[in-house]
Amino acid sequence: MAAKAKLIYFDGRGRGEIIRFTLAAAGVEFEEVFLTEREQFLKLRDGGELLFNQVPALMIDGLKLVQVGAICRYIAQKHGLMGKSLEESAMVDMLFEAYKDYIGIGVLGVQFKKTEEEKQQAIEMIANRSKERYMPMFEKIYEKSTSGFLVGDSLTLADLCWLEVFLWVLELAPELSSSFPGMTAFVSKISSQPRVSAFLKGPQRHSPPDEQYVATVRKVLQF
Ligand SMILES: N[C@@H](CCC(=O)N[C@@H](CS)C(=O)NCC(=O)O)C(=O)O
The missing domain is CATH 1.20.1050.10 (Glutathione S-transferase Yfyf (Class Pi); Chain A, domain 2)
Structure with missing residues (x-):
């Protein structure tokens, strides 16, 4: 059985939320790795998992995708969400x-x-x-x-x-x-x-960013 898609990002909306929308609308089940510590990010970055040293990243179909647009287009093209011509x-x-x-x-x-x-x-x-x-x-x-x-x-x-x-x-x-x-x-x-509605009501839809999210992003990315 193929591995489940894995989204690497923060436990918040940011640049990751449109990827979640797209996966959900495509009917692709996915798991998430939430970055909470600087060391986690450094390990991914220094281990060559992130082509441009940035997140979000999506591990899918044996690929390590980065760049939000590229990730969304990949999912959309594969699942008929890029138009019919x-x-x-x-x-x-x-x-x-x-x-x-x-x-x-x-x-x-x-x-x-x-x-x-x-x-x-x-x-x-x-x-x-x-x-x-x-x-x-x-x-x-x-x-x-x-x-x-x-x-x-x-x-x-x-x-x-x-x-x-x-x-x-x-x-x-x-x-x-x-x-x-x-x-x-x-x-x-x-x-x-149907799939969008299920996503919006489900556990993978994120609430508006709060102070804890901001503190985590600042800690992990050090800014
Ligand atoms: N153009 C990139 C931008 C990604 C980006 O700026 N990610 C931020 C987190 S939201 C990041 O990883 N920053 C760390 C860095 O740039 O060193 C994309 O579309 O994915």
């Missing part, structure tokens, strides 16, 4: 890259702010960028969907990553949900896909 796959890719820009505006870093004031400023900036740029952009794209999915007529990686970032941003700025009907419909549609 080259053109659809290019659209999924564009949406994935835009998701990376979006989540990179500070969503991953909010909890790492040192003071409550800095944290509130970061949330305000995320809310503003969302309502001025990303959410209107999404509404335009989604308006054209006749299936309720972002690309074609079935679930793809594009749906998973935009769902992930929207759920996160709406936790930070819940007031945004009422202004974007396309986004609200999309979140509801994708969240209720």
Whole structure:
């Protein structure tokens, strides 16, 4: 029997959560190694397990994959979540890259702010960028969907990553949900896909980052 896929990351969302979404939507069972100590990370890094000395890493099919995009695309391609043609796959890719820009505006870093004031400023900036740029952009794209999915007529990686970032941003700025009907419909549609819904309710979905998560990441990565 093939070994179960193994995700190496922290016991928190960060850059690992979209990999969890993708594995779950693909129906791939996976186990997790949570980094809690610096020594654990050094052992992996110095043992050559992490090609660019970074996590997340996914051990799957005898491969040691790193880089979130490469990991998600590998799973998505293997399990029919990259669209049904080259053109659809290019659209999924564009949406994935835009998701990376979006989540990179500070969503991953909010909890790492040192003071409550800095944290509130970061949330305000995320809310503003969302309502001025990303959410209107999404509404335009989604308006054209006749299936309720972002690309074609079935679930793809594009749906998973935009769902992930929207759920996160709406936790930070819940007031945004009422202004974007396309986004609200999309979140509801994708969240209720059977495997996605099971993941969201299950033990491998992570809660918003807390102080313990931040302290662990700081300790392991030493920053
Ligand atoms: N481009 C990489 C970024 C990964 C990354 O920055 N990982 C952080 C943890 S979230 C890390 O391992 N930092 C340690 C380092 O860069 O030395 C990816 O997509 O996986």
